[in-house]
Amino acid sequence: MLKxxxxxxxxxxxxxxxxxxxxxxxxxxxxxxxxVLTAFSDHLVDSxxxxxxxxRNLYISMMRLTGEKHGFSQxxxxxxxxxxxxxxxxxxxxxxxxxxxxxxxxxYINNKKLTIDQKFTDDTFWEVLDFExxxxxxxxxxxxxxxxxVAVISENVRRKYFxxxxxxxxxxxxxxxxxxxxxxxxxxxxxxxxATYGDMYLPxxxxxxxxxxxxxxxxxxxxxxxxxxxxxxxxxxxxDDIIRRLPIDTSRYDKISSRADKYVASYTRLFIGNQDxxxxxxxxxxxGLVLLFFLLLPTLNLVNINTSRIMExxxxxxxxxxxxxxxxxxxxxxxxxxxxxxxIGGLIGVVLSFIVLAIWNNSGALEDVYLYLNYKVLIIxxxxxxxxxxxxxxxxxxxxxxxxxxxxxxxx
Amino acid sequence: MIHLQNIEKVYRTDTVETQALSSINLNVAxxxxxxxxxxxxxxxxxxxxxxxxxxEPTRGSIRIADSTxxxxxDKQLAHFRNRTIGFIFQSYHLINDxxxxxxxxxxxxYRKSTAKERKxxxxxxxxxxxxxNRTKHFPTQLSGGQxxxxxxxRAIVGQPEIILADEPTGNLDSAMGSDVMDILIRLNKDExxxxxxxxxxxxxxxxxxxxxxxxxGSQVQ
Ligand SMILES: Nc1ncnc2c1ncn2[C@@H]1O[C@H](COP(=O)(O)OP(=O)(O)O)[C@@H](O)[C@H]1O
Ligand SMILES: [Mg+2]
Numbered sequence: 001m002l003k004x005x006x007x008x009x010x011x012x013x014x015x016x017x018x019x020x021x022x023x024x025x026x027x028x029x030x031x032x033x034x035x036v037l038t039a040f041s042d043h044l045v046d047s048x049x050x051x052x053x054x055x056r057n058l059y060i061s062m063m064r065l066t067g068e069k070h071g072f073s074q075x076x077x078x079x080x081x082x083x084x085x086x087x088x089x090x091x092x093x094x095x096x097x098x099x100x101x102x103x104x105x106x107x108y109i110n111n112k113k114l115t116i117d118q119k120f121t122d123d124t125f126w127e128v129l130d131f132e133x134x135x136x137x138x139x140x141x142x143x144x145x146x147x148x149x150v151a152v153i154s155e156n157v158r159r160k161y162f163x164x165x166x167x168x169x170x171x172x173x174x175x176x177x178x179x180x181x182x183x184x185x186x187x188x189x190x191x192x193x194x195a196t197y198g199d200m201y202l203p204x205x206x207x208x209x210x211x212x213x214x215x216x217x218x219x220x221x222x223x224x225x226x227x228x229x230x231x232x233x234x235x236x237x238x239x240d241d242i243i244r245r246l247p248i249d250t251s252r253y254d255k256i257s258s259r260a261d262k263y264v265a266s267y268t269r270l271f272i273g274n275q276d277x278x279x280x281x282x283x284x285x286x287x288g289l290v291l292l293f294f295l296l297l298p299t300l301n302l303v304n305i306n307t308s309r310i311m312e313x314x315x316x317x318x319x320x321x322x323x324x325x326x327x328x329x330x331x332x333x334x335x336x337x338x339x340x341x342x343x344i345g346g347l348i349g350v351v352l353s354f355i356v357l358a359i360w361n362n363s364g365a366l367e368d369v370y371l372y373l374n375y376k377v378l379i380i381x382x383x384x385x386x387x388x389x390x391x392x393x394x395x396x397x398x399x400x401x402x403x404x405x406x407x408x409x410x411x412x
Numbered sequence: 413m414i415h416l417q418n419i420e421k422v423y424r425t426d427t428v429e430t431q432a433l434s435s436i437n438l439n440v441a442x443x444x445x446x447x448x449x450x451x452x453x454x455x456x457x458x459x460x461x462x463x464x465x466x467x468e469p470t471r472g473s474i475r476i477a478d479s480t481x482x483x484x485x486d487k488q489l490a491h492f493r494n495r496t497i498g499f500i501f502q503s504y505h506l507i508n509d510x511x512x513x514x515x516x517x518x519x520x521x522y523r524k525s526t527a528k529e530r531k532x533x534x535x536x537x538x539x540x541x542x543x544x545n546r547t548k549h550f551p552t553q554l555s556g557g558q559x560x561x562x563x564x565x566r567a568i569v570g571q572p573e574i575i576l577a578d579e580p581t582g583n584l585d586s587a588m589g590s591d592v593m594d595i596l597i598r599l600n601k602d603e604x605x606x607x608x609x610x611x612x613x614x615x616x617x618x619x620x621x622x623x624x625x626x627x628x629g630s631q632v633q
Contacts, residue, residue, distance in 0.1 A: 011509035324494025
């Protein structure tokens with residue numbers, strides 16, 4: 001029986017090549033988009049090298065100063081001074097790492113320009129993050145305090161700057177006309193890992209800031225590491241308290257807002273959130289709606305196609321009924337046909353997803369960004385596809401099976 | 413075999429009421445080959461559809477193969493048709509998406525059978541209508557006469573006791589028409605199948621056991 005359903009389903013699909021193509025394309029394309037998007041968001045969100053413990057980290061990356069009276073508003077990363085004086089002294093985190101955002105510098109090798117992104121850090125940075133040292137070691141507290149020109153460079157920069165040399169520790173690298181001694185080489189971090197990416201890591205004392213500057217805004221951020229995930233609320237609360245007690249320069253502003261957030265929330269708050277709402281739940285809602293929409297679209301398309309096929313197939317329906325198919329059996333047939341279509345579309349979607357991700361991973365479009373299929377999402381999407389396939393078959397099947405034999409026989 | 417008692421059929425729409433059949437009393441004996449004639453619109457198809465349990469009469473009762481057809485559920489009706497009746501239509505009503513063999517197997521799909529049995533029975537039925545060499549064709553690749561022979565094979569594959577044929581030669585030229593007629597006569601003779609056939613052709617009707625004439629929904633002979 002199933003084999004016969006399959007036969008007729010394939011035959012119907014082959015006859016309506018264009019519509020079949022549209023349906024299959026809709027289903028598989030939607031699935032592929034979902035899979036690639038989730039692979040990418042997994043890459044962005046999941047703990048990954050070298051930020052391996054996101055579940056017990058909080059991030060402080062923004063600080064907003066507002067003075068309604070003066071029409072004053074300043075929003076940006078906090079300063080090293082603020083993080084060092086207030087955040088470093090917090091009791092609840094085990095460790096606090098301070099680092100700058102990356103800044104580009106230029107160097108020339110064999111008359112070819114090479115851009116090197118520099119990142120200024122403290123010594124705790126190397127403890128909070130699990131960098132893999134291919135050679136050498138990080139700079140020490142002592143070296144930072146002495147403002148020694150020492151650098152940890154990425155594997156990419158080693159290859160581009162020094163070529164295939166096996167060891168470069170102790171050698172010098174020059175960029176923006178300043179020479180640094182290489183202290184170690186780490187495995188490269190992709191640029192999508194915003195908090196940790198850099199080509200060259202340097203002591204924060206080499207940064208271009210004025211040591212006398214005691215402003216709150218600057219270009220640094222902090223990673224607070226707790227003992228485990230359960231210490232995060234206390235850490236966030238302690239930070240809120242610090243912000244509340246921070247002295248206010250009432251001549252310019254009257255309100256300071258800044259939060260210590262989990263990794264994803266630190267970004268959503270930046271783009272779609274505000275002081276009280278990190279925007280994370282809203283983002284999840286939006287994403288959910290978009291995914292549902294992506295799956296709903298091919299479903300509606302299927303319902304439409306199936307319904308318009310009823311008249312075309314009325315002779316078949318009449319004949320099957322005359323020769324002993326009950327309405328239920330017929331409805332089942334059309335639902336199975338639809339499921340077959342959906343499953344084929346789903347399988348094409350899976351294959352397409354694999355291909356797209358493989359192409360991405362081989363293209364090097366973004367250095368060191370490797371994407372992997374999220375099997376959990378894949379299975380959920382396939383199930384949703386199936387459910388929608390079922391649903392999109394039910395209404396047309398019901399209409400078809402209700403068709404009166406005598407009426408259907410006349411339409412020929 | 414078929415007993416129709418005081419059958420009446422009225423089609424009602426919002427504006428008109430059509431009396432398609434009025435007080436039809438008709439008995440068809442087992443093994444009989446009956447033909448029905450009458451002008452277009454006199455209710456021949458309606459009568460045949462009622463005999464085939466595809467349509468319900470407005471009034472009257474039907475007994476077929478010793479069972480009362482009244483008050484059967486959709487599922488029971490389907491099962492009964494599958495077991496007892498084979499249909500042949502003027503416009504063939506083959507499924508164009510399926511090959512000849514699959515078209516012929518169709519009635520067997522709705523009863524317990526294995527793929528092997530279905531194939532075996534379908535090949536035998538095609539043999540009887542002389543189309544063993546067209547099993548892999550699609551209906552669109554066949555002539556009208558061949559299509560109708562496939563339709564006959566489909567009607568007989570389940571070995572029903574009754575065949576109902578609504579103008580089976582209506583779309584065919586006389587040569588192809590008499591081929592089809594010969595097959596029906598042979599079926600009736602060799603297997604004892606009861607056949608009721610609607611026709612416009614006096615010559616065809618003359619070859620059957622008995623002729624019933626309809627006029628304006630009433631039996632006139
Ligand atoms: N579904 C229907 N609704 C209304 N009237 C119908 C319907 N089917 C048939 N009729 C009418 O019933 C009469 C008999 O039709 P039919 O049995 O098809 O005639 P025949 O097969 O003898 O040409 C005709 O007058 C036709 O118009
Ligand atoms: Mg008719």
